[in-house]
Amino acid sequence: MHSAAYAQFPALQTLGNVQRAEPAGNTLRLTFANATGEVTAYSPSILRVRLSPKPLAQDFSYAVVAQPSAAALQVRDEGNTLTLTTDSVRLVIQKSPARFSFYAADGKLLNEDEPGLGTSWVGEEITAYKKLQPGERFLGLGEKTGPLDRRGQAYINQNTDNYGYGTNVDPLYSTIPFYIGLHNGLGYGIFFDNTYVSQFNFGASNDRFSSFGANGGEMNYYFIGRRKPAGIIQDYTYLTGRMPMPALWSLGYQQSRYTYYPDTEVRRIVQTFREKKIPLDVLYLDIHYMDAYKVFTWHPQRFPQPAKMLKDLKGMGVHTTVIVDPGVKTEKGYAPYEDALKKNLFVKYPDGTNYRGEVWPGWCNFPDFTLPAARQWWGEQFKGYVDAGLDGFWNDMNEMATWGNHLPSNILFNYEGHGATTNAARNVYGMQMARSTYEGTRKLMNGRRPLILTRAGYAGLQRYTAIWTGDNVSTDEHMLTGVRLVNSLGLSGMPNAGMDVGGFTATPPPTAELYTRWISLGTFTPFFRAHSAVDTKSAEPWSFGEANTETNRNYIQLRYNLLPFLYSAFYEATQDGMPVQRSLAINYPNDSLVYSPDFQNQYQFGQGLLVAPVSSTLAAAKVYLPAGRWYDFYNDQPAASGKASYVPTPLDRLPVYVRGGSIIPMQSPVQYTAQAPLDTLYLHIYKGDVPTSFVYYEDDGTTYAHEKGESFRRTITLNPTARSLELGKVEGGFKSKFKNVEVVFHGFDELRTVQAAGKSLAPTTRVFHLQKPASLTGETTRNPVVTVRNASETVRITW
Numbered sequence: 001m002h003s004a005a006y007a008q009f010p011a012l013q014t015l016g017n018v019q020r021a022e023p024a025g026n027t028l029r030l031t032f033a034n035a036t037g038e039v040t041a042y043s044p045s046i047l048r049v050r051l052s053p054k055p056l057a058q059d060f061s062y063a064v065v066a067q068p069s070a071a072a073l074q075v076r077d078e079g080n081t082l083t084l085t086t087d088s089v090r091l092v093i094q095k096s097p098a099r100f101s102f103y104a105a106d107g108k109l110l111n112e113d114e115p116g117l118g119t120s121w122v123g124e125e126i127t128a129y130k131k132l133q134p135g136e137r138f139l140g141l142g143e144k145t146g147p148l149d150r151r152g153q154a155y156i157n158q159n160t161d162n163y164g165y166g167t168n169v170d171p172l173y174s175t176i177p178f179y180i181g182l183h184n185g186l187g188y189g190i191f192f193d194n195t196y197v198s199q200f201n202f203g204a205s206n207d208r209f210s211s212f213g214a215n216g217g218e219m220n221y222y223f224i225g226r227r228k229p230a231g232i233i234q235d236y237t238y239l240t241g242r243m244p245m246p247a248l249w250s251l252g253y254q255q256s257r258y259t260y261y262p263d264t265e266v267r268r269i270v271q272t273f274r275e276k277k278i279p280l281d282v283l284y285l286d287i288h289y290m291d292a293y294k295v296f297t298w299h300p301q302r303f304p305q306p307a308k309m310l311k312d313l314k315g316m317g318v319h320t321t322v323i324v325d326p327g328v329k330t331e332k333g334y335a336p337y338e339d340a341l342k343k344n345l346f347v348k349y350p351d352g353t354n355y356r357g358e359v360w361p362g363w364c365n366f367p368d369f370t371l372p373a374a375r376q377w378w379g380e381q382f383k384g385y386v387d388a389g390l391d392g393f394w395n396d397m398n399e400m401a402t403w404g405n406h407l408p409s410n411i412l413f414n415y416e417g418h419g420a421t422t423n424a425a426r427n428v429y430g431m432q433m434a435r436s437t438y439e440g441t442r443k444l445m446n447g448r449r450p451l452i453l454t455r456a457g458y459a460g461l462q463r464y465t466a467i468w469t470g471d472n473v474s475t476d477e478h479m480l481t482g483v484r485l486v487n488s489l490g491l492s493g494m495p496n497a498g499m500d501v502g503g504f505t506a507t508p509p510p511t512a513e514l515y516t517r518w519i520s521l522g523t524f525t526p527f528f529r530a531h532s533a534v535d536t537k538s539a540e541p542w543s544f545g546e547a548n549t550e551t552n553r554n555y556i557q558l559r560y561n562l563l564p565f566l567y568s569a570f571y572e573a574t575q576d577g578m579p580v581q582r583s584l585a586i587n588y589p590n591d592s593l594v595y596s597p598d599f600q601n602q603y604q605f606g607q608g609l610l611v612a613p614v615s616s617t618l619a620a621a622k623v624y625l626p627a628g629r630w631y632d633f634y635n636d637q638p639a640a641s642g643k644a645s646y647v648p649t650p651l652d653r654l655p656v657y658v659r660g661g662s663i664i665p666m667q668s669p670v671q672y673t674a675q676a677p678l679d680t681l682y683l684h685i686y687k688g689d690v691p692t693s694f695v696y697y698e699d700d701g702t703t704y705a706h707e708k709g710e711s712f713r714r715t716i717t718l719n720p721t722a723r724s725l726e727l728g729k730v731e732g733g734f735k736s737k738f739k740n741v742e743v744v745f746h747g748f749d750e751l752r753t754v755q756a757a758g759k760s761l762a763p764t765t766r767v768f769h770l771q772k773p774a775s776l777t778g779e780t781t782r783n784p785v786v787t788v789r790n791a792s793e794t795v796r797i798t799w
Helices: 002-007 229-240 263-275 306-315 335-342 372-380 383-388 422-444 476-491 512-523 546-561 563-576
Strands: 012-014 018-024 027-032 036-043 046-052 074-077 081-085 089-094 099-104 109-112 119-122 125-131 137-140 154-157 178-183 186-192 198-201 209-214 219-224 282-285 319-324 357-359 362-365 392-395 451-454 466-468 581-583 603-605 609-611 620-624 630-632 644-648 656-659 663-666 680-686 692-698 712-719 724-727 740-746 754-756 759-761 764-768 781-789 795-798
Touching: 018 074, 036 229, 046 089, 046 125, 046 229, 109 125, 109 186, 125 219, 137 476, 178 229, 186 209, 186 229, 219 229, 229 563, 263 282, 263 306, 282 392, 306 319, 306 383, 319 451, 335 362, 335 372, 372 422, 383 422, 392 422, 422 451, 476 512, 476 581, 512 546, 546 563, 563 663, 563 692, 663 692, 754 781, 781 795
Parallel strands: 282 319, 319 392, 392 451, 451 466, 680 740
Antiparallel strands: 012 119, 018 027, 027 036, 036 046, 046 219, 074 081, 081 089, 089 099, 099 109, 119 125, 125 209, 137 178, 154 198, 178 186, 186 219, 198 209, 357 362, 581 603, 603 609, 609 656, 620 644, 630 656, 663 680, 692 712, 712 724, 724 795, 740 781, 754 759, 754 795, 764 781
16 A cells, blocks of 8 residues: 555655766766766866766756866776866765765865765756755855855745745745855855756755755756855856946946836936935836836837937936836737747747736736847847937846746746756746847947846846846845845855845835935945835935935945945956955855854945944944954044944944955045046055055946956055055056046054155145045044056055
8 A cells, every 4th residue: 555655656766876987088977877977177176067867968058158177087996986186176976875075185075965865866856965064054045035154044946026025035036056165164165057946955954964956957066166255256157157347327326216207207306316416327217117018118198208308317417227027018019029929939838829927018928038039039129228318227027927926837948949848947037038138238239338137037147137136125124134135146146236225115115214224235235226116105315304315415425436446346246256245254254253143244345345234223233343453434443353342323324344454446526427526536545464455447437448458457555564555557558537546544653754656755634534424523534645646657655
């Protein structure tokens, strides 16, 4: 009776023993009793493992852009083990039963299969079980709620439209199946490149294993054997690509609402920003700008002259971004629908009928963004928008979201000619929509960079788009959850991320205190956009009384003063994948306090600043600064490190600190990024104990000329032992917008003379307040400064 019952269900199947191992260049081909597999070296620190009970499928990935290493893999057959060695990693494969163990070059264990479990299948579901190491922590996995250290948690990856989601709800909108493991002072990364619905278990409901698996497809993972999180992120983004340089204007303040209309209201909003001297660069139009919510249309009454309106806004220094949804209304005579229907570009049921789902326009068909022809077609549809003057494109509802929020599993996708159902294609649909939008608008925009924003995505989406954390809620808890989501996205190779400042689901509306605190946090977030829902209280920076307006203005202005620092941080992200908003676990992975619930939200912004997010309801909060020298950003006072301290947190004072040795370039105030600042770059340097350097970067901010060498790069080095600051020789063919560099000294003893470019200069002392919100009365500082020409050759300053 029992055996018959069990026979109705799929049996568990393991790899079994290794039966054959065949080295072939950079790959070791493996035959197991119940499966086939291979191990391939992608770099000295990256090994790829593929395992399947079926013959390995034709290789294809939407995420991975790196090519395998050309070097032959070193393999030793030692009886019951196979040992694969690269410069950085050693993989030992036990043959009977098959188990994988990864070691650092010095022989220290990084990660190993759970000895009794290994890799197994139940039906189509495949899972790899890894032994939990003592004290092991887990970071990353992209847009996931919960704590910074994911030990004891479990997660599902299935892109889901999750309106007003709870602060512990999973899954959300995007999938990045990559995590970092830390234990015993060591680190490693695992990227599980499988687009099916997947599961990650970091010791939830067990004390034996961590695991990752999927409902179908291969066990296909990349093991990254770098010891530190920064190196692991660098390797992961080597695999999956790095973001392109964003348009400078897309780093300014962005204002959105569901929805600003008609055009007179849009003009009024922008005019109010200008009248109130609150900087603004981007305004968003949500779905009401469209005619009956049909994508690629304008509402004829609300926006009768879109090109004129967009030109007028551009004349005021404001770029306009519109929302685009994937659902194409099934309406006879509607040109995009008729054209895509004729060209057979929609996803289908198995009987050849186009899948229909109901969204804002009513019943819709959906382009198959995994079909190259559909991606090209979608990109071409933006011509009217671009010709009218749009240069920002916001991809929404691309999980795919439909009313009922339940996609049939039998929808067929092209999947680059490989063929797939919803189960494999759902998690990449949003990323491929964003890709289509990026590739299409990049072609159309006459050499200018678009702003692309998405709600859904998959690993590698950083190559095409920024991301925001979806339909959040106007609560302090959600604000702090959003900080952790952006931190986690940064840990997962996604540098350009943000949340809806103020909270989207604004019922009840944000309090004045919450909105103001959120604006100050947004100042130190890579993607800085305020957004609120329809039929809610107005939520612009001036909507909460004069005192709050003043604080909001000061923090938004501070964002613009910091643009030289921020733009350089984004340049760093394009080079090595390092996020702009950095969990403290990146630079302090072995400091247990950074994982404490009290301090896990804290992060570094770029190289030098540390931000301590705090609830809007607290007049004082506990802050932890890791070991080292730190300064209060607002008054230069040394701050206690290596321990927690209570600090005052009035609304006009978000706790921000500067690490000793930091180099923070800033500019004079502007109202929008296209407005020229003064011709002096203010180079704030903070006394430290060890040599530090900073790569300062400029380009024209709007075109792709930097890809052909038209940029301005110089390495700035601060050496406390030599008492020197060196502005290295300029690289690149772009001329800086700044003629002079004013060095502002923080934390240094009284400076009587400074040698600059061979000349003796007497520093002047003046009140410096550009980096301080002006409402912080009495907290301006008197700093010694010296000014030098921004020469292209090396400039050396000593004191």
